[in-house]
Amino acid sequence: MRTDTIPLVRSARPVLSPESEPVAASAEPVTGAEIFVRALEAEGVEVVFGHPGGAVIHIYDEIARLKPRFQHILVRHEQGGTHMAEGYAKATGRVGTVLVTSGPGATNTITGIADAYMDSIPIVVFTGQVPTKLIGNDAFQETDTIGITRSITKHSFLVRDVRDLAWTIKAAYHIARTGRPGPVVVDLPKDVLLAKAPFAYPEEVHLRGYRLPGPPDPERIREAAELIAASRRPLLYVGGGTINANAADLLTQLARKARIPVTTTLHGLGAFPEDDPLSLGMLGMHGTWYANQAVQHADLIIAVGARFDDRVTGRVDSWAPYAKVIHIDIDPSCISKNVPVDCAIVGDVREVLEQLLPLVEPKDTKEWLAKIEYWRNECPLTYEKGDGKLRAQYVIERIRARTGGHAVVVTDVGQHQMWTAQYFRFLHPRTHITSGGLGTMGFGLPAAIGAAFGLRGRSDWPVVCISGDGGFVMNAQELGVAAAHRLPIKVAIINNNFLGMVRQWQELFHENRFSHTDLSDTNPDFVKLAEAFHCVGLRATRPEEVDAVLDEAWKVNDRPVVIDFQVVKEELVFPMVPAGASTSEMITKRLTPNAFV
Template sequence: MSQQAHTAQTATAPSADMTATDRPLATGAEILIRSLEAEGVEYVFGHPGGAVIAIYDEMHRLQPSFEHILVRHEQGGTHAAEGYAKATGKVGTVLVTSGPGATNCVTGIADAYMDSIPLVVFTGQVPTHLIGNDAFQECDTIGVTRSITKHSFLVRDVTELAATVKKAYHLARTGRPGPVVVDLPKDVIAARAPFHYPENVQIRGYSVIGRGNVDQVRKAADMIAASKKPLFYVGGGTIISGGAEKLTALAHKTSIPVTTTLHGLGSFPETDPLSVGMLGMHGTWYANMAVQNTDLLIAVGARFDDRVTGKIEAWAPHARIIHIDIDPACISKNIPVDCPILGDVSMVLDQLEELVQPADRSDWLGQIAAWREECPLIFERDGALRPQQVVQALRGKTNGEAVVVTDVGQNQMWGAQFFSYVHPRSHITSGGLGTMGFSLPAAMGAAFGMRTIGRDVISINGDGGVLMNIQELGVAAAHKLPLKVVILNNNFLGMVRQWQELFHEERYSHTNLEPTNPDFVKLAEAFGCVGLQCTDPADVDSTLDAAWEITDRPVVMDFRVITEEKVFPMVPAGAATDNMITAQFSPEDCA
């Protein structure tokens, strides 16, 4: 570049070529807000407090491009961000104050860590000179969250703030996603620096894995060709990587049946003849039988969780295992595998697709069909209102075109078993941590994410979990979200009750919620929502029809289901996977 051109450019071009010192100074608060805008953030779920008041003040002044959602509890905020992230595939953002604001986020952060959900959580912190002095609302947030985050940052200098935000989003989004905490001391937020949001990010010691090793992929293709009874075991990583359609195509090409984990629901259409449903503790009998008899298990973005494997020594005893995963630490963590392929699931499936050939697997598929006939997924229809009927009715009402967010416990398992998912990102739940109180705020977050698309969002709850973050109902109402909140109300902590009945000689210790349950219809109305109650199985459809009439606020549906209903099939904790209790056989027959 000539001298003349150089001077001309510096004279006319504004921000792009200015050196750092030329730019106007901005406060840390403004830098944070501008960075979030540059990152394309749509929603920030947050709650103000002393340490972050300056950020909220700048938000008031700047009117940023993102929308801030004032949640009523920080835990609800983190779950809302999780729900938003799961439904959209984007990074969820949370902003809270120091001390209790940060500790209230811990459950949500741990939940996101277990379920590989991309979150960036900004926490306020006391001024740097007070850190370690037990100042008011001080908490060692980085220390508390160390083992439940993918990474965390304490920003000590305002000049590093923008680059740190960039790194945080990059870390949260790429590789195996996860939560990242950015701790912001109050004096850093107040200090001034020129704002410049970096375009690229370089983190030594962190690289994003892409394609799989060619030799390993070839080996896997050979193993598939040699297998008589192969089975896809598909987890949430497939959906995260955007590989669901590729998996479906690969399964069709090779005629290999597919079982999914809880988080894998939706990665392969359950209406497809090759689908054998969910596996594991409450998976289908035929999926678990397929696992126990397969000679080649192809694990795709799954992590061999104990709720999937049961007694690990006895799991899939005849199977050679191919494991495709992006996280090296997941390889051979719980079970040594024969052919690990480290890579982005979507890319590896592409590589594999080129090498595999169609094959006739009718014997193996016939065997699975026989198991399915022997013990299908059913429930009793005897005139009592059963939760499974409600879930099936929801499926019928929406034709599967909805995002279903379940809580934890029996409602979660019925929601997984009887909805028959066909789309990726249509099923959201707290699988790893098992956080009761997850569904309502997560569904709210998902509903924000689906606002422009207009897709229905259904929150399925028990009467236990729904109260744990019920305060967010007011937030959903204030934003006129047409959320459908289903409560499968059996007046019990149902899953614990089920274990007590089956394994603790019917000693129902502290699981009866009837004395403390509210009137859910009145509760809904008090929050500005519509409340409906249904006690008769004949009224289920009309209740849903009435609920779907309402489009300008949440509807809470209190389904008074029978208390005694249990989730079957069930592999008792620590038992071998083929040692199942099913609805068709009594526990004695299976023991």
């Protein structure tokens, strides 16, 4: 077996299709650093989120010299950079780009890469590397980046020869973007960036081991249409794959045509307008009672671009016990991974829905919808009002009222995230960005910044970051980036001076032992923190102040606004399926006495 230290032989390289002319080229040999910059231009990259360092200093030199068409955003921490690339990708549907140096630069991107892997977000992370001769010598700022990232990337490349650089960059973007999207790491040794080669950026690459789903099987689609026609209690279970495939409009048409109620996952929010009577909101651990009841009583579940995550299914063997399952997904490895399905359609969700839609007839689901209405009235989403205390749910409802749902909402992870999912009532795809699979605290602020860069020139909808006090602090330094670029993002900190979701578990399952979740001693003054970063800082502590503070925040157009919403700490996210319990066993209200009341 050949080792990687020997340069790849020619035939191992991807075959360029013969008619494919390079889209950009120069016959004169140029440095790898210049090839890198030109390749990104040729790829149509708009924004690079990066941080310089020794191993990539030549790329930064070329950025200064060549003044490329893409904009480089200097981030304050590489983790922030990866989340920005994720936010950019989620908001635009384009591939996000990150550029960092070797060693700590690379290791700081790990959390963002893992996050993008779990949530199928297309990003390409370029990491500097020590010169190839020093690899393995424990050189200064050396880490085995490919080794460390192997299980959290869709694919990764170590470029050992400057002649491989251009096609590798092309391949990285191709892999990140196509099929089930995901992160790709390209490791760039310093000597490769200094070596010279002629530049030719191929229009396309063919990787012999990279297989994409072909057109969906029409037989399976007919089978699905028959299952839908035969069902009496059908339910659409919609995930983020629907939004990735830009298929929200078709999904909405399908649901309305066949009168099938729709529940979405956390990442599916926005795929179906939540003001439609057919919408049941989110399902799963903190989904609505009525969505989960519908799951447990449905006789057919149509899973669209969803992966039967444990936060959705709870105890998997008691999930949807009466339902046949149709699963539409682009990733064959998702099929029957957690729940064996009755009809699997592998393919692009948009293509599948295009073909399924004409085969589905309008259905009479009145009885089923009436049953769901009964559940909706039995246990609606609600919280205590009128006691003069400020609650997160109210803040979220007021932000929703102000924007009319025409905003891109980016959340962090925790209670505020679940309340946003429950109460914001999303209308449009790509307007809800969050860290779902990995549950990365610290995701919200940088992802909102990335989304704001993505929306420039595309949309004038505001970017609203809803964060918790715990998660906000984890990447608060990126406020400096938002301020430097005068991004008018609104950051609503739902501040209960606690790690709220952990506190909730401690109250419900650990007898009120609030072990290391109280932040009141360590939290900063968020208003002052905002001001120190040249942002506007505002504060609200009572419900009647919320609208006025939002008024003030929405008047600011030339810099970020951070609003410290000081909410009650005792509030819990309900309803809730305890971890590992059956979806039928939802807790709908506080059962144990509250230690703080």
